[in-house]
Amino acid sequence: MAIYNLTDQLIHELGKQIINGDIIPGDTLPKIETLSESHGVSRTVVREAFKGLATRRLVKSIPKLGTIVSPRSEWQWWDTDVLAWASDSGNNRNFLLKLNELGFAIEPVAAKLAAKNATQADIEKMTECYSLLERSLGDKDTWAQTDYEFHKSIYEASNNELLVNMLQMLSKVQLDYRYATIASMNQKQYATERYLHFHKELLIAICNHDEKMAEEKMYELQEELAVILTGIND
Template sequence: MLNLNEQLVHLLGRQIIQGKILPGTLLPKVEVMSEQYAVSRTVVREALKGLSSRKLVVSIPKKGTVVCARNEWQWWDPEVLSWACEDTPDYNFLQQLTEMRLAIEPTSSELAAKNATQEDIKNITDSFQKLESSAVNRSESEWAIADYNFHQSIMAASHNELLINLGNLLRNALLQSRQETIKGYSNDEKDSSISKEQALILHKNVYLAICKRNSIEARQTMYDLILNVNKILEKGKEKIKNEIKMNF
């Protein structure tokens, strides 16, 4: 249960991250916000401190509290990542997340092929089998969790503590990304490149490469897999553009 201060941080943080309060905006004075949100001035001040610690706002002498530019925000903060993924999906953010995965996960897969212990291989195998089961069951929530766990088992097998921690930190954002890619899977046989069946094949290619301890193949297959994710997000982004055009 969030206290009043945390509730206000959450409310304002979401509005900033989701573009409802734009960078450069001068926020109302503390006393005005106190009345607007029916909370004490102390609660408002504490909430602003929470936003400031995440670099979402900055206090400027003789001017007030201003929303910072997006490139100044603390994107690695778990709350900021969570706010970016709530409600309507931000495809630009999800694509940036996928681009970051393209820079990191092929290396993680390569390291896993080199460093994985027998216990690691067992964990990766178990994760892949659960991913297969979720595909058969056609459960979107099961698939999203199983997919995340499969990739995280590969991160663990890399034995790189920074990569493992990064995967944990991004958990909520990565789960949200998977929910969107699942929606993007096509049932059209003519568009099989972005079907769930094709996605499963791409995952299997990564799994087999790691089991064979072929580090070069493990890197390339993971790159191919995440490139496919980006293709699905591009499709979702295009769909939203077309829907906006139809509404005008």
């Protein structure tokens, strides 16, 4: 197996342990020689893995102390691997709530800009995405994907490349976010239908180029998600 494949495997293993809290900030990672022996890999692989973790700011090397796990505030949260590890972690609900908090800050802005900048082609795309979402009720996997595509169409209509790129970067965790919420909503079918209604009102506001209403409806949608996520067990 290529050295970089072994390195990536070790990065993912150690990275997940750090994100999960199995190795906490301030802890010292085992020595290179120890990890090399316990994982059956060369010291070069371990050194490269440490470099990969350091690039993501999960660890830092301190003279005479070794490789130390960094404080959470220093972690490179926008790294796609870090996001994926956090989304898959045992503390998944806490991370999803933080993702929802981010949604409060960003999604209403995207909706407002979409209402302002949407072309006829954008409106047709959003309407098509909503129709697919409507038809996906009761199908968890299809709902998660179509809901993501609906929100993606709103970001694209905003005519702001930075917002679009942010959504693309978060695509994996956004899908996990949707799987979690739809799983909870499926416990009561009316909740799913209520959630769909929020999307319809949002679409109407954007199609009418009503910036204020679009912003308000997206905020209401985020509030609904917050209630659902709060009810999910740890």
